[in-house]
Amino acid sequence: xxxxxxxxxxxxxxxxxxxxxxxxxxxxxxxxxxxxxxxxxxxxxxxxxxxxxxxxxxxxxxxxxxxxxxxxxxxxxxxxxxxxxxxxxxxxxxxxxxxxxxxxxxxxxxxxxxxxxxxxxxxxxxxxxxxxxxxxxxxxxxxxxxxxxxxxxxxxxxxxxxxxxxxxxxxxxxxxxxxxxxxxxxxxxxxxxxxxxxxxxxxxxxxxxxxxxxxxxxxxxxxxxxxxxxxxxxxxxxxxxxxxxxxxxxxxxxxxxxxxx
Amino acid sequence: xxxxxxxxxxxxxxxxxxxxxxxxxxxxxxxxxxxxxxxxxxxxxxxxxxxxxxxxxxxxxxxxxxxxxxxxxxxxxxxxxxxxxxxxxxxxxxxxxxxxxxxxxxxxxxxxxxxxxxxxxxxxxxxxxxxxxxxxxxxxxxxxxxxxxxxxxxxxxxxxxxxxxxxxxxxxxxxxxxxxxxxxxxxxxxxxxxxxxxxxxxxxxxxxxxxxxxxxxxxxxxxxxxxxxxxxxxxxxxxxxxxxxxxxxxxxxxxxxxxxxxxxxxxxxxxxxxxxxxxxxxxxxxxxxxxxxxxxxxxxxxxxxxxxxxxxxxxxxxxxxxxxxxxxxxxxxxxxxxxxxxxxxxxxxxxxxxxxxxxxxxxxxxxxxxxxxxxxxxxxxxxxxxxxxxxxxxxxxxxxxxxxxxxxxxxxxxxxxxxxxxxxxxxxx
Numbered sequence: 001x002x003x004x005x006x007x008x009x010x011x012x013x014x015x016x017x018x019x020x021x022x023x024x025x026x027x028x029x030x031x032x033x034x035x036x037x038x039x040x041x042x043x044x045x046x047x048x049x050x051x052x053x054x055x056x057x058x059x060x061x062x063x064x065x066x067x068x069x070x071x072x073x074x075x076x077x078x079x080x081x082x083x084x085x086x087x088x089x090x091x092x093x094x095x096x097x098x099x100x101x102x103x104x105x106x107x108x109x110x111x112x113x114x115x116x117x118x119x120x121x122x123x124x125x126x127x128x129x130x131x132x133x134x135x136x137x138x139x140x141x142x143x144x145x146x147x148x149x150x151x152x153x154x155x156x157x158x159x160x161x162x163x164x165x166x167x168x169x170x171x172x173x174x175x176x177x178x179x180x181x182x183x184x185x186x187x188x189x190x191x192x193x194x195x196x197x198x199x200x201x202x203x204x205x206x207x208x209x210x211x212x213x214x215x216x217x218x219x220x221x222x223x224x225x226x227x228x229x230x231x232x233x234x235x236x237x238x239x240x241x242x243x244x245x246x247x248x249x250x251x252x253x254x255x256x257x258x259x260x261x
Numbered sequence: 262x263x264x265x266x267x268x269x270x271x272x273x274x275x276x277x278x279x280x281x282x283x284x285x286x287x288x289x290x291x292x293x294x295x296x297x298x299x300x301x302x303x304x305x306x307x308x309x310x311x312x313x314x315x316x317x318x319x320x321x322x323x324x325x326x327x328x329x330x331x332x333x334x335x336x337x338x339x340x341x342x343x344x345x346x347x348x349x350x351x352x353x354x355x356x357x358x359x360x361x362x363x364x365x366x367x368x369x370x371x372x373x374x375x376x377x378x379x380x381x382x383x384x385x386x387x388x389x390x391x392x393x394x395x396x397x398x399x400x401x402x403x404x405x406x407x408x409x410x411x412x413x414x415x416x417x418x419x420x421x422x423x424x425x426x427x428x429x430x431x432x433x434x435x436x437x438x439x440x441x442x443x444x445x446x447x448x449x450x451x452x453x454x455x456x457x458x459x460x461x462x463x464x465x466x467x468x469x470x471x472x473x474x475x476x477x478x479x480x481x482x483x484x485x486x487x488x489x490x491x492x493x494x495x496x497x498x499x500x501x502x503x504x505x506x507x508x509x510x511x512x513x514x515x516x517x518x519x520x521x522x523x524x525x526x527x528x529x530x531x532x533x534x535x536x537x538x539x540x541x542x543x544x545x546x547x548x549x550x551x552x553x554x555x556x557x558x559x560x561x562x563x564x565x566x567x568x569x570x571x572x573x574x575x576x577x578x579x580x581x582x583x584x585x586x587x588x589x590x591x592x593x594x595x596x597x598x599x600x601x602x603x604x605x606x607x608x609x610x611x612x613x614x615x616x617x618x619x620x621x622x623x624x625x626x627x628x629x630x631x632x633x634x635x636x637x638x639x640x641x642x643x644x645x646x647x648x649x650x651x652x653x654x655x656x657x658x659x660x661x662x663x664x665x666x667x668x669x670x671x672x673x674x675x676x677x678x679x680x681x682x683x684x685x686x687x688x689x690x
Contacts, residue, residue, distance in 0.1 A: 129574070131301060134299065154302075155304075179471060
């Protein structure tokens with residue numbers, strides 16, 4: 001059993017909703033991302049999503065776009081992200097999921113990426129613009145190395161595709177609760193509960209629900225239906241505000257402890 | 262030299278100029294060979310499947326095609342003329358003193374369409390489709406502004422709300438078209454991210470579409486993006502080649518030796534190439550933007566400086582760095598200033614059916630001036646790349662060579678850019 005499955009089993013056993021965190025690797029630079037991942041793990045984040053910056057993040061809103069620009073300006077590449085993950089792997093107990101657009105991975109070479117992701121201790125991979133139909137070969141490469149392929153589901157995903165995702169995904173299913181680009185919102189979308197219900201009807205995989213989550217009450221609300229809540233832009237905002245200051249790690253840790261409170 | 266059997270010629274001449282649909286489809290997943298596909302976030306998969314089904318139903322519907330034909334004839338002003346240049350070849354060959362060198366250059370006058378560029382052919386087709394699919398709102402991206410103007414026009418005609426995304430760098434250099442879009446009732450939204458050009462406008466249009474899929478139609482302007490856009494845009498533009506093939510047979514009694522078109526995303530080129538794909542003796546040459554030089558960041562010649570990658574929904578040739586990030590591009594023409602090329606071009610090149618060359622900013626300016634002064638036609642800077650390349654071909658072509666150029670748009674929008682560029686180089690007195 002992989003680290004992701006063990007994590008969700010443990011959450012289920014205790015009946016607590018999990019927290020999946022997203023950060024853009026290399027914002028403000030890779031050394032500090034390593035520190036951020038350690039802080040997130042210490043604060044109790046259950047799954048760490050590590051975003052690979054890409055020049056054209058067309059599914060992301062302004063907060064992650066800006067983080068991407070800072071990460072690229074600090075010279076971050078996929079190669080560097082994998083090295084950074086390898087460097088923290090021994091210190092971090094939470095599973096690590098690489099979150100990327102297709103082109104950096106394809107440029108790196110899909111098979112070479114799968115090899116080096118395994119060597120770095122990556123537990124799962126989510127490629128934002130590689131829908132199920134385009135992902136078959138890549139999924140095989142990852143599975144052969146014990147890496148989960150995390151599939152993303154949206155309110156527009158048809159029941160037919162939900163069933164496909166249930167059959168082909170592993171680790172957990174990442175459901176987005178609203179249409180649109182990434183970004184924190186005041187309230188969790190109305191359709192979130194319905195979204196999770198549709199997924200539960202076809203899959204026994206754990207469900208993490210994201211898009212718009214920024215406060216402890218969102219996490220608790222999502223936890224009533226899903227196995228975990230995903231926090232992205234709001235955390236990236238905390239990192240942006242702390243920037244290069246010395247208390248970056250502390251602020252990240254406090255924010256995640258607050259979310260889990 | 263290419264000659265046509267008389268039976269074929271008669272056939273081609275009597276063939277009514279209707280767009281033909283479904284003649285050269287990609288595979289079921291939208292691939293032309295190894296290029297194309299559908300690389301989009303999950304939220305867009307269902308809307309794109311809906312679009313694909315809507316498009317296939319529309320193109321099979323005689324009433325839809327008849328309405329498009331009607332608008333192309335009476336609103337756009339089709340067929341556009343095919344005009345044989347009189348003095349351009351002499352300008353290309355100043356040393357030739359004979360009254361008429363054996364080389365002939367013909368221009369397919371897409372600049373004479375309503376709104377002044379080929380973009381209207383596709384914009385009208387897709388706006389009709391949007392309406393047929395029950396969408397009330399259209400989003401579009403634009404580089405040079407011609408697709409934005411065409412989309413705003415089609416939306417005004419059909420009563421659709423229109424929002425156009427445009428990089429602020431392009432808004433500066435194509436200011437005339439910004440005003441035109443606004444006058445036509447569209448909202449122009451400036452895009453400040455990235456290089457503030459076409460690529461960034463597409464990202465922003467897609468973000469809008471992701472957030473508003475239920476009532477919004479994304480009217481993509483070139484033969485780019487996820488399937489079915491490359492197919493659909495090419496089929497709406499194929500009317501250019503259908504007309505041009507018939508017209509050149511009527512005027513010369515044979516097929517051209519070479520067809521030349523500029524290639525940004527590649528819709529005007531696919532539009533004129535399409536009718537000639539099976540005419541194996543006809544060379545099809547796409548002209549990319551060479552910018553200042555084939556140096557990273559200073560050009561937009563994807564085949565000269567790019568490699569295979571995935572950008573904005575499609576697998577094709579892109580300009581990228583070693584880490585897979587998309588490189589900055591440059592061209593004097595906003596419409597060619599883009600990091601990826603339409604996937605069907607990548608495939609046609611791979612199977613050896615098409616060729617690609619590039620023209621620099623300076624050469625494009627020469628082509629622009631040559632056409633203005635020798636023929637009384639002010640071309641778009643994009644189209645000037647094709648004109649300049651045709652002039653280069655004319656210098657070395659065998660006597661009797663016939664060259665067909667797609668003059669994809671007119672140059673009113675470029676007057677201030679050209680004035681600035683000529684002032685900077687001290688030319689154009």
